[in-house]
Amino acid sequence: MALTELVHSDDDRLPTKALVIVAHPDDIDFGVAGTVATFTDHGVEVVYALVTSGQAGEPDDLTPAELTEIRQAEQTAAAKVVGVTEIHWLGFPDGAIVADLELRKALSRVIRIVKPDLVITHTPERNWDRIYAAHPDHLATGEAVTAAVYPDARNGHSFPELLAEGHAPHAVPRLWLMAGTDNTVHVDISASIERKIEALLQHHSQNDGRAEALPDLIREWSATSAADAGIGAEAVEGFRLVRTE
Ligand SMILES: [Zn+2]
Numbered sequence: 001m002a003l004t005e006l007v008h009s010d011d012d013r014l015p016t017k018a019l020v021i022v023a024h025p026d027d028i029d030f031g032v033a034g035t036v037a038t039f040t041d042h043g044v045e046v047v048y049a050l051v052t053s054g055q056a057g058e059p060d061d062l063t064p065a066e067l068t069e070i071r072q073a074e075q076t077a078a079a080k081v082v083g084v085t086e087i088h089w090l091g092f093p094d095g096a097i098v099a100d101l102e103l104r105k106a107l108s109r110v111i112r113i114v115k116p117d118l119v120i121t122h123t124p125e126r127n128w129d130r131i132y133a134a135h136p137d138h139l140a141t142g143e144a145v146t147a148a149v150y151p152d153a154r155n156g157h158s159f160p161e162l163l164a165e166g167h168a169p170h171a172v173p174r175l176w177l178m179a180g181t182d183n184t185v186h187v188d189i190s191a192s193i194e195r196k197i198e199a200l201l202q203h204h205s206q207n208d209g210r211a212e213a214l215p216d217l218i219r220e221w222s223a224t225s226a227a228d229a230g231i232g233a234e235a236v237e238g239f240r241l242v243r244t245e
Contacts, residue, residue, distance in 0.1 A: 003042040008231045009185040009241055013174065015118035017045045021107065021145050022122060023097055023137035025054040025075040026203040031178040032120055033082050034189030034196040035237045040083030048079060049088040049110045051141050056094035070205050078202035081195055099143035105159045107148035112167035119172050121145040123180030133179035149175050150244045176239035183238030186229035193222055193235040
């Protein structure tokens with residue numbers, strides 16, 4: 001199937017290069033890995049940027065440096081499953097992300113380096129029906145990424161030091177928000193859902209404890225999203241489209 005038949009929205013513009021920006025390792029694989037696999041299957045280049053390396057997670061007996069190494073290796077393996085090899089690690093503190101100017105500058109830098117025509121990130125709005133998706137790090141990341149997409153990355157007066165580093169302004173025309181409400185883009189991931197599950201299972205340090213239940217959980221969520229979308233697909237990932245041009 002052509003990509004235009006798999007991405008259901010009222011937007012006539014499909015991406016050629018997407019940058020997915022999230023707070024933690026495995027956020028991409030829960031939220032968007034089926035779409036990533038669909039994109040890479042159809043020649044759309046996808047790059048990841050992670051604000052933290054998940055270094056404040058469990059188990060408690062590992063140091064942050066050990067957790068960083070493990071989580072980065074797991075995310076790298078998961079990325080490979082869905083056709084992604086370029087990952088930018090921004091190195092902010094796990095559990096303590098703030099949507100401040102320092103983060104907006106780091107995000108603007110990575111946007112100017114990657115030059116995507118689509119950015120996908122967390123919604124900055126708390127969804128009261130899905131409180132687990134509304135981790136404070138996710139909300140802060142969503143807010144800072146939105147500010148970096150509009151106006152920071154495209155504005156030559158924002159962070160003049162980036163210009164001095166050689167990073168010219170770049171305007172991203174589309175932003176897709178995940179885990180929010182009022183989704184307006186529905187991607188048919190029926191052909192990629194098994195790879196999404198395989199990608200999630202690469203996060204051994206986070207998911208081995210629920211590895212048996214996870215595949216059915218993902219299938220159930222994706223089927224619910226498909227039913228909500230009403231596009232006749234078996235499995236769907238949904239996003240809210242924001243036009244920024
Ligand atoms: Zn997360």
